[in-house]
Amino acid sequence: MKLIRIYMLALLMTLPAAIIGQEIVIEPENIVLEVGAKKKLNAYVMKDGKKLDNPVRMFSRARRSLSVDSTNTLTAILPGSYNVIAISPGAPRKTFEVTVNFPPIAEIKVDDVPNRIYAGTPITLSYAAIDKAGLTRKNPSISFTSKDESIATVNSFGLITTYKPGRTSIEIQSEDVVNTVNINVVKNPITRIELTSDGDQARTGDVFHFSAKALDAKGNEVPDAPLSYSFYGVSDNVSINASGLIKQDGRFVADEAGMYTVTVSCGVASASKTLKISPREVKRKIEVVGQGSVTDKHTSDFWVWEGIDGRDYAVTGTWGADGTAYFWDVTDPANITKIDSVQVDARTVNDVKISEDGTLCVISREGASNRKNGLVIIDVKNPREVEIISRFDENMTGGVHNVFIADNHIYALSGGQKYYIINIDDPKNPYAVSKFELDTPGHSIHDVWVEDGIAYSSNWSDGIQLVDVGNGIAGGSVKNPTQFASYAYPNNANHASFPYRSKSTGKFYVIGGDEIFPYGLNTQKGGVNRAAGYLHIVDFTDLDNPEEIARFEVPNAGSHNYWIEDDILYVAFYNEGVRVVDLSGELMGDLRKQGREIAWIVPNDPNGYTANAPFTWGAQLYKGHIFYSDFNSGLWSAKLEPEKPKETKIQSK
Structure with missing residues (x-):
C-alpha cells in the first residue's frame, strides 16, 4: 500500500500558512513543452517583497508522463496537461499546470486486410495513428471515406459493410495524413x-x-x-x-x-x-471466531505461521505510528493473545514476513528518524521472547514498503522503484546479491511475491512483472534476476500480484489487484475511508500472450491483499471487509455477477482506532481459519462453514 507516500505528501500540503505572507514563485509561469524536452524551473520563496533562501521541492502527479527531478528539472514524456506541486517549509503549497503538446500525426498504420472479403459480411479496420514522437495517439480524430459505396460503406468507427462483388478503396485520414486501403469484395459462397x-x-x-x-x-x-x-x-x-x-x-x-x-x-x-x-449456489456462512485488538494505532500487514514448538503464531505491523510490531499466539483462534512486541526506529512497519522454517521474521521500516529506512531481521524461535539480530539499511534510504522471504533470501523494495535481493544464509550478516529495476520512464513498484523461483512484482503503470530468480524458465537466478513475461492493464494501478495455478483446469493465472483512493486518504483518528479498484485475473498459460480474462469487483470498495488456496480466493476489500470467492473451473467474465462470491465478513469494532470503520488490509487461510488484519482494529479470525456438495459442471445432451 502506498499510504506512507500519501501521508507524507498530506503533511507537507497542509502545513499552516505561517507564515502568512510567504509565497512560492515559479518561473516561467506558463510552461509548455514538447515531448522529450527538458526544462529546469526557477523556484523560490518570497515574503514581504524579499526573496528567501528556503528550498523548494517539486512533485509531479503523473511521473510516467511528466517527471521532475531533485534539481526541479521537468522532463516531458507524454502529451497532455499535468499538475505539479511545489512545497517549501513554512509556505503554502503551490500547484501549477504544465502542458506537453501533442506532436503532429506522422503515420496511420493499418493491420493487414484480407485479400478477399465475402459480400454481405462486415470487417472492422484495425488502425493506429502514430505521431512524430513515435507515440500512438489515444482517441485520435479519424475520418473514413469509401470510394464506391455501392460496393462497401464505412462508418465513423472503421466498420466496413460490404454489398456486392467488386473492388474499391477506403481512405483513412487524421490531421493531414491519409492512408488508402484497397479492398476486394467477392461472391459469398x-x-x-x-x-x-x-x-x-x-x-x-x-x-x-x-x-x-x-x-x-x-x-x-x-x-x-x-x-x-x-x-x-x-x-x-x-x-x-x-x-x-x-x-x-x-x-x-x-x-x-x-x-x-x-x-x-x-x-x-x-x-x-x-x-x-x-444458479451457481456456492454461498456459505462465515462467523467471527476471535480478535486480537489493536485500538491505539493503525494495523498494517500480518503473517501466520507454525512455530518450531508446534504452536501457531502471528505477527502484525503498525502504520503511521511508533515503529512497533506485535507477536501473537493464535493456537486457539478464539483466544488471540498478544505475547511480545518489538519497536524500531520507524513511523511505519508496513510489511512483515516469516521464513519457511518459522525461525526468522523480517519487518520493513518507513519514516525512520535517521532516514535509514531498511529492514529488520528478528529471531522468532521463541515468539514470546523475540530478539532483533540484524538490520539492513544499505540502499534503503527511500523506505522499504514491502518484503518477501524465499529460499534464504529477502526481497526488499527500495525507494518505491526497485527491489534488492538480500542473502540471509547468515541472518546476522545479510548482504545484497542483486537488484531488479525496470528502465521505463517514471517507473515505480509496490510489491513483490516469490513462488517456485519466480518473483511476481507489482509495478503500478508497468503492471505485473514475472522475473526468474531461480526457477530456470529464463536462465535467471538470485544473482541474475531475469524478466520473462509481463502484463500491464489500462488503469495503471497494479498494487499486488498473486500467482495461481487452477487445480481444476491446470490453467496458470496471475491475479493483479488495484489500489485507488478516489476521495483521498484520511489517516487521522476518527477518519473514515473509502477505496476503489478491483482484481484483474490474467491468464498467463501462454506466457508470450497473457490475456486479461476475468475480474472480481465489490461496489464502493477497493481491493488490497489476498490469498488463494484450493481454488478459493480470500481477499481484503478495505472498507467492505473480506470476500471469499470460488475460483473453480475455467475463469472468464465478471466473477461476482456470476455468483462466485462464497461469503463475506466485515470487521466492525466500536472500540477501534476509528470506531466502526472497517478498513481490512489482508487475509490468509491458515489451518482452516481465515485470519485478517484491519487498519483500525487489529487481527481477526473467522471460520467458514464446510463446503456443500458440488453440482456437475457443463452437461451434454
Missing part, C-alpha cells in the same frame, strides 16, 4: 453454418466452448469465413438482464440463471444453440 458446443446445461460462471464451420452449397468448409458470435438471454429473475460474455473464439459464460441462445453468423447464414443456466 457460404450457404449454412454448423455449430457445436461442449454441452447445453451448466451453472453461472461455467465456460462453454463453441465451434463453428461455414459451409458452401456442396458442403465444403470455407476456412476463411469471418464468423461472428453473439448471444441473447432471458433471466429467471425478471428484474435482471441476462448478462454474460462471449468471445469471438467461441467461449461463452453466463452471469445469471436463465435461458440463453448463442448465435454464430456470417452474412445471411447463421446457426444457434440454446443453453439452460442454473
Whole structure:
C-alpha cells in the first residue's frame, strides 16, 4: 500500500500558512513543452517583497508522463496537461499546470486486410495513428471515406459493410495524413453454418466452448469465413438482464440463471444453440471466531505461521505510528493473545514476513528518524521472547514498503522503484546479491511475491512483472534476476500480484489487484475511508500472450491483499471487509455477477482506532481459519462453514 507516500505528501500540503505572507514563485509561469524536452524551473520563496533562501521541492502527479527531478528539472514524456506541486517549509503549497503538446500525426498504420472479403459480411479496420514522437495517439480524430459505396460503406468507427462483388478503396485520414486501403469484395459462397458446443446445461460462471464451420452449397468448409458470435438471454429473475460474455473464439459464460441462445453468423447464414443456466449456489456462512485488538494505532500487514514448538503464531505491523510490531499466539483462534512486541526506529512497519522454517521474521521500516529506512531481521524461535539480530539499511534510504522471504533470501523494495535481493544464509550478516529495476520512464513498484523461483512484482503503470530468480524458465537466478513475461492493464494501478495455478483446469493465472483512493486518504483518528479498484485475473498459460480474462469487483470498495488456496480466493476489500470467492473451473467474465462470491465478513469494532470503520488490509487461510488484519482494529479470525456438495459442471445432451 502506498499510504506512507500519501501521508507524507498530506503533511507537507497542509502545513499552516505561517507564515502568512510567504509565497512560492515559479518561473516561467506558463510552461509548455514538447515531448522529450527538458526544462529546469526557477523556484523560490518570497515574503514581504524579499526573496528567501528556503528550498523548494517539486512533485509531479503523473511521473510516467511528466517527471521532475531533485534539481526541479521537468522532463516531458507524454502529451497532455499535468499538475505539479511545489512545497517549501513554512509556505503554502503551490500547484501549477504544465502542458506537453501533442506532436503532429506522422503515420496511420493499418493491420493487414484480407485479400478477399465475402459480400454481405462486415470487417472492422484495425488502425493506429502514430505521431512524430513515435507515440500512438489515444482517441485520435479519424475520418473514413469509401470510394464506391455501392460496393462497401464505412462508418465513423472503421466498420466496413460490404454489398456486392467488386473492388474499391477506403481512405483513412487524421490531421493531414491519409492512408488508402484497397479492398476486394467477392461472391459469398457460404450457404449454412454448423455449430457445436461442449454441452447445453451448466451453472453461472461455467465456460462453454463453441465451434463453428461455414459451409458452401456442396458442403465444403470455407476456412476463411469471418464468423461472428453473439448471444441473447432471458433471466429467471425478471428484474435482471441476462448478462454474460462471449468471445469471438467461441467461449461463452453466463452471469445469471436463465435461458440463453448463442448465435454464430456470417452474412445471411447463421446457426444457434440454446443453453439452460442454473444458479451457481456456492454461498456459505462465515462467523467471527476471535480478535486480537489493536485500538491505539493503525494495523498494517500480518503473517501466520507454525512455530518450531508446534504452536501457531502471528505477527502484525503498525502504520503511521511508533515503529512497533506485535507477536501473537493464535493456537486457539478464539483466544488471540498478544505475547511480545518489538519497536524500531520507524513511523511505519508496513510489511512483515516469516521464513519457511518459522525461525526468522523480517519487518520493513518507513519514516525512520535517521532516514535509514531498511529492514529488520528478528529471531522468532521463541515468539514470546523475540530478539532483533540484524538490520539492513544499505540502499534503503527511500523506505522499504514491502518484503518477501524465499529460499534464504529477502526481497526488499527500495525507494518505491526497485527491489534488492538480500542473502540471509547468515541472518546476522545479510548482504545484497542483486537488484531488479525496470528502465521505463517514471517507473515505480509496490510489491513483490516469490513462488517456485519466480518473483511476481507489482509495478503500478508497468503492471505485473514475472522475473526468474531461480526457477530456470529464463536462465535467471538470485544473482541474475531475469524478466520473462509481463502484463500491464489500462488503469495503471497494479498494487499486488498473486500467482495461481487452477487445480481444476491446470490453467496458470496471475491475479493483479488495484489500489485507488478516489476521495483521498484520511489517516487521522476518527477518519473514515473509502477505496476503489478491483482484481484483474490474467491468464498467463501462454506466457508470450497473457490475456486479461476475468475480474472480481465489490461496489464502493477497493481491493488490497489476498490469498488463494484450493481454488478459493480470500481477499481484503478495505472498507467492505473480506470476500471469499470460488475460483473453480475455467475463469472468464465478471466473477461476482456470476455468483462466485462464497461469503463475506466485515470487521466492525466500536472500540477501534476509528470506531466502526472497517478498513481490512489482508487475509490468509491458515489451518482452516481465515485470519485478517484491519487498519483500525487489529487481527481477526473467522471460520467458514464446510463446503456443500458440488453440482456437475457443463452437461451434454
